[in-house]
Amino acid sequence: MNRRPFLKLVSALTIAGALAANAASAETIRIGAVAPKTGPLAGGATVTQWPSIYLWVEQVNAAGGLTVDGEQMMIELIEYDDQTNPGETIKAVQRLATQDDAHFIIAPYGTGLNLAAAPLFDRYGYPQIAVSAITDQQAELAAKFPNMFFTLGTTTALAADVVKVLTDMRDAGQMGDKVAMVNVADAFGIELATAAKPLFEEAGFDIVYETSYPLGTQDLSPVIKGAAAAEPDAFVAWSYPPDTFGLTEQAMIENLDVKAFYTAVATPFPGYGARFGSAAEGVLGAGGVNPDSPAFMEYAAAHEAVTGAKPDYWASATTYASLEILGQSIEAVGLDREAVTAHLREATFDTILGPISFDENNSNADFWTVGQWQGGVFRGVASRGRDGTVPVILKDGWE
Amino acid sequence: MRNLILAALAFGICALLPFGDNGYWLGLGVTIAMFTTLATSWALFSGPTHYISLATAAFFGVGTYVTGLGIDTLPFWSLVGLAGLIGAVLAALVGLATLRLSGVYFVIFTLGLAELVRQVITWVQNNTGQKGLYVLTDLDEAGIYWWLLGLAAAVFLTGWLIGRSRLGFALRIIGDDETVAAHSGINTARAKILLFMVPGAVAAMTGAILAPRYVYIEPSLAFAPILSFQVVIMALLGGASRLWGPLVGVIPFTFLLETVSSNFPNQTTLVIGIAFLVIVYLLPNGFVGLLDRVLRRTKANEVQ
Amino acid sequence: MDILITGILLGGTYALIAMGLNLQYGVARIMNLANGEILVAGGYFAFIAYTSTQLSPLLTIFVVAPIAFGLNWLIYVLMLQPLVNRAKNRGQLEQDSILATFGLSFIGVGLMLSFFGGDYFSYSFMAVPVELLGNTFGANRVLSFVMAVVICGALYLWLNRSRAGLSIRAIATAPASARLVGIDVKTLSALAFALGGAVTAVGGALISTYLTLDASTGVVFTLKALIIVIMGGVGDVRGTIVAALLLGVLETVVASLLDPGLTLAAAYVMFLAILLFRPQGLFGKKPT
Numbered sequence: 001m002n003r004r005p006f007l008k009l010v011s012a013l014t015i016a017g018a019l020a021a022n023a024a025s026a027e028t029i030r031i032g033a034v035a036p037k038t039g040p041l042a043g044g045a046t047v048t049q050w051p052s053i054y055l056w057v058e059q060v061n062a063a064g065g066l067t068v069d070g071e072q073m074m075i076e077l078i079e080y081d082d083q084t085n086p087g088e089t090i091k092a093v094q095r096l097a098t099q100d101d102a103h104f105i106i107a108p109y110g111t112g113l114n115l116a117a118a119p120l121f122d123r124y125g126y127p128q129i130a131v132s133a134i135t136d137q138q139a140e141l142a143a144k145f146p147n148m149f150f151t152l153g154t155t156t157a158l159a160a161d162v163v164k165v166l167t168d169m170r171d172a173g174q175m176g177d178k179v180a181m182v183n184v185a186d187a188f189g190i191e192l193a194t195a196a197k198p199l200f201e202e203a204g205f206d207i208v209y210e211t212s213y214p215l216g217t218q219d220l221s222p223v224i225k226g227a228a229a230a231e232p233d234a235f236v237a238w239s240y241p242p243d244t245f246g247l248t249e250q251a252m253i254e255n256l257d258v259k260a261f262y263t264a265v266a267t268p269f270p271g272y273g274a275r276f277g278s279a280a281e282g283v284l285g286a287g288g289v290n291p292d293s294p295a296f297m298e299y300a301a302a303h304e305a306v307t308g309a310k311p312d313y314w315a316s317a318t319t320y321a322s323l324e325i326l327g328q329s330i331e332a333v334g335l336d337r338e339a340v341t342a343h344l345r346e347a348t349f350d351t352i353l354g355p356i357s358f359d360e361n362n363s364n365a366d367f368w369t370v371g372q373w374q375g376g377v378f379r380g381v382a383s384r385g386r387d388g389t390v391p392v393i394l395k396d397g398w399e
Numbered sequence: 400m401r402n403l404i405l406a407a408l409a410f411g412i413c414a415l416l417p418f419g420d421n422g423y424w425l426g427l428g429v430t431i432a433m434f435t436t437l438a439t440s441w442a443l444f445s446g447p448t449h450y451i452s453l454a455t456a457a458f459f460g461v462g463t464y465v466t467g468l469g470i471d472t473l474p475f476w477s478l479v480g481l482a483g484l485i486g487a488v489l490a491a492l493v494g495l496a497t498l499r500l501s502g503v504y505f506v507i508f509t510l511g512l513a514e515l516v517r518q519v520i521t522w523v524q525n526n527t528g529q530k531g532l533y534v535l536t537d538l539d540e541a542g543i544y545w546w547l548l549g550l551a552a553a554v555f556l557t558g559w560l561i562g563r564s565r566l567g568f569a570l571r572i573i574g575d576d577e578t579v580a581a582h583s584g585i586n587t588a589r590a591k592i593l594l595f596m597v598p599g600a601v602a603a604m605t606g607a608i609l610a611p612r613y614v615y616i617e618p619s620l621a622f623a624p625i626l627s628f629q630v631v632i633m634a635l636l637g638g639a640s641r642l643w644g645p646l647v648g649v650i651p652f653t654f655l656l657e658t659v660s661s662n663f664p665n666q667t668t669l670v671i672g673i674a675f676l677v678i679v680y681l682l683p684n685g686f687v688g689l690l691d692r693v694l695r696r697t698k699a700n701e702v703q
Numbered sequence: 704m705d706i707l708i709t710g711i712l713l714g715g716t717y718a719l720i721a722m723g724l725n726l727q728y729g730v731a732r733i734m735n736l737a738n739g740e741i742l743v744a745g746g747y748f749a750f751i752a753y754t755s756t757q758l759s760p761l762l763t764i765f766v767v768a769p770i771a772f773g774l775n776w777l778i779y780v781l782m783l784q785p786l787v788n789r790a791k792n793r794g795q796l797e798q799d800s801i802l803a804t805f806g807l808s809f810i811g812v813g814l815m816l817s818f819f820g821g822d823y824f825s826y827s828f829m830a831v832p833v834e835l836l837g838n839t840f841g842a843n844r845v846l847s848f849v850m851a852v853v854i855c856g857a858l859y860l861w862l863n864r865s866r867a868g869l870s871i872r873a874i875a876t877a878p879a880s881a882r883l884v885g886i887d888v889k890t891l892s893a894l895a896f897a898l899g900g901a902v903t904a905v906g907g908a909l910i911s912t913y914l915t916l917d918a919s920t921g922v923v924f925t926l927k928a929l930i931i932v933i934m935g936g937v938g939d940v941r942g943t944i945v946a947a948l949l950l951g952v953l954e955t956v957v958a959s960l961l962d963p964g965l966t967l968a969a970a971y972v973m974f975l976a977i978l979l980f981r982p983q984g985l986f987g988k989k990p991t
Binding site: 086090095099112186190214 | 430518620
């Protein structure tokens with residue numbers, strides 16, 4: 001038996017350990033990050049979560065670090081891939097808290113993974129500023145996990161504002177009241193569809209076509225053809241990334257004639273605009289930003305310069321804002337996690353999205369809900385308390 | 400008898416873990432207990448029959464859903480039992496349909512089973528207007544660990560009993576030569592189906608126990624297919640021919656995964672893949688096989 | 704009629720996904736779980752070629768095919784042949800190859816991640832409507848169907864008319880006897896495996912014109928391919944084509960007339976029915 005590889009490994013580990021110990025003694029702030037780099041949610045996390053984290057760390061360190069008690073401290077980022085597996089998320093958070101001795105941990109990606117990690121953030125007393133965790137249970141969750149904060153909005157708000165946008169269009173005489181509504185049969189899609197259906201009915205809409213399709217469906221033409229046969233005035237899909245693309249392409253091919261076309265997650269991705277070009281004009285989607293605000297423009301430029309990719313027009317900026325909040329709070333009260341959590345509840349933070357503060361349910365009440373591709377940019381057309389919404393335009397064909 | 404006492408003692412010691420460390424090591428303990436339960440029950444079926452089941456993720460997912468749907472109305476312990484029952488029935492149905500076929504069809508069917516069950520469940524959920532499933536309980540990490548440990552003990556006991564029963568005897572003959580078994584009057588299909596219900600029930604119960612740990616039940620997370628493969632590789636790394644074999648695989652593999660994911664955050668998948676290959680190429684019969692070889696060699700030396 | 708054509712087009716996609724695996728499993732006896740990663744890699748190539756140099760995927764495939772052929776040849780000779788040599792029986796080889804290729808699929812995902820990142824990749828290529836019998840379909844789907852017909856046809860002719868093809872079919876039916884009549888099983892198995900990889904990668908390049916892929920999606924395609932290959936009968940080109948078309952039509956019928964949420968359930972019912980009544984596959988010969 002050859003012993004050498006094993007010895008090599010041991011010595012490598014020793015060196016790594018020594019380095020880690022060294023790093024710990026130097027004046028750095030250890031920030032942990034865990035999110036998917038592989039698995040079903042990797043595609044989304046690669047666009048939305050990781051680049052903003054890298055950008056923030058890079059910018060803070062380039063500026064000399066965060067000021068803690070009058071001292072400049074650089075950030076050391078410790079990152080883990082949870083493989084889109086809640087068991088791995090739990091292990092990674094535990095490792096960050098107990099082995100790596102991280103000062104702070106950035107909230108994971110996705111509703112399921114954030115909630116799987118919540119009991120640990122709570123037990124170890126880490127503030128968890130969740131971004132991509134959209135849920136109606138914010139009050140219950142904040143009561144159970146007092147360290148958990150929500151920034152991106154609720155399921156019902158997301159659904160209700162789509163209904164509102166369509167209601168306004170109908171009341172302005174721009175379209176009739178027939179809606180085709182489909183959803184991906186996964187937790188997020190089901191939740192949104194269940195929330196939206198009674199709202200549409202209340203608003204006097206007639207749901208002429210309704211169906212769900214499994215995640216990963218390869219051919220969505222039956223869905224679009226079924227919707228087209230019902231001759232709706234508006235098409236609403238509570239969809240996930242691969243099917244958002246698939247539904248749009250089928251709608252183009254079928255030339256689905258609607259006045260409003262909505263697909264949910266991934267519509268604000270820069271890849272969506274790049275792929276569909278002028279056909280994307282007028283497509284509605286979840287989220288939005290104010291792309292003309294100087295803060296966002298500066299952020300987008302830095303994002304592209306540092307990570308080589310454009311940010312999306314929704315959760316990317318919110319992810320970055322959540323890190324700004326964390327940084328500002330650390331600078332205000334220091335590395336004491338309890339103090340930071342208390343500070344998060346009270347203070348108002350100045351972010352690239354504008355001011356953000358958390359209410360009694362640890363929720364940020366001001367967020368974007370609906371956006372639309374207009375002139376090659378995805379602009380917010382509906383929001384809760386955000387400035388810069390623009391009027392909705394009608395979907396005018398697919399050319 | 401001595402073995403039983405030793406095993407009971409070992410379990411007693413394991414049960415003390417939460418008093419020693421309530422954080423990182425307990426977390427690893429939960430992972431190890433979970434995979435020990437899954438891999439041992441897997442080997443109970445696949446060891447003697449040589450069928451490779453990739454259905455673990457399907458049963459596990461069903462279990463998490465049982466807890467997710469019932470947590471607001473039923474007590475937790477009854478949900479674990481219910482999950483076991485549903486898992487066993489589902490396993491019996493799958494076994495009835497596929498266990499008369501040759502091994503490879505079984506492999507492929509079980510591989511797709513997780514996806515199938517997941518889509519049927521989400522379809523039902525979608526059409527009954529079920530909202531997201533939140534499992535908010537007071538069960539903490541230590542509680543989950545003890546539940547899993549108890550289940551693991553039950554699995555070991557079941558395995559030990561099966562080994563001494565008529566069923567176990569029949570299975571050994573089937574494993575050696577199915578034709579011989581059939582000719583000597585053993586109902587091979589029935590024996591295999593009965594045995595397949597064990598990992599089905601156990602995986603579903605494991606899922607039910609772990610659901611509170613995940614808090615939010617999402618189909619894509621509950622039915623992740625990688626679980627099935629992890630269980631297989633761990634069981635084979637240890638060796639499926641002995642009751643304690645999988646345990647010997649679970650512990651080093653868990654630590655290996657832990658080392659990989661903490662040291663290679665950007666290449667986790669790549670390194671796990673390489674580890675898979677190393678195991679397949681260098682340890683084809685697992686640690687049990689290695690041990691047998693070593694024992695045989697020392698015995699041969701003694702004879703000389 | 705509309706449903707039928709949509710279904711047949713989807714069947715063409717499935718044929719592209721499954722044909723390569725059929726060669727690999729049928730002849731080389733390797734149930735290649737890394738099949739989906741080869742497919743995604745082919746798609747990546749087409750994506751990069753198209754977005755950086757506007758090279759049409761129709762031309763890219765001529766680059767993709769030889770690269771994938773060479774790569775798969777190497778994989779077979781270096782990694783899988785030792786398993787074949789070591790295996791005492793069919794079951795042992797199946798178990799080893801499942802685990803080894805599962806490991807390979809992880810390595811594939813890991814490599815693609817480190818080279819290309821985990822982002823979705825999708826581009827618009829021929830996403831224009833084509834009119835067939837009064838209904839509209841995506842031109843890219845129609846094109847990929849035509850390519851599927853060409854590839855499957857060429858494979859079928861090659862397997863049935865050429866000497867190498869006949870030998871390969873002999874190996875698929877009876878590997879032990881094939882050796883006795885002087886067929887070089889080793890070389891031809893490697894050839895079949897490599898060819899299967901090339902077909903899969905080309906399929907991936909074509910599919911990427913209308914499906915959105917990312918580094919981790921391979922497993923979805925592996926699963927579909929496995930089901931189709933088993934339904935059609937191992938090592939049988941005709942069977943795979945028929946099974947792929949059947950599956951495509953069945954899924955479309957269920958999605959259009961019943962509920963898109965039940966497509967996979969329907970596919971599995973068909974899979975089970977075929978297994979129970981024709982365990983050797985649609986066109987498979989009864990084992991002697």
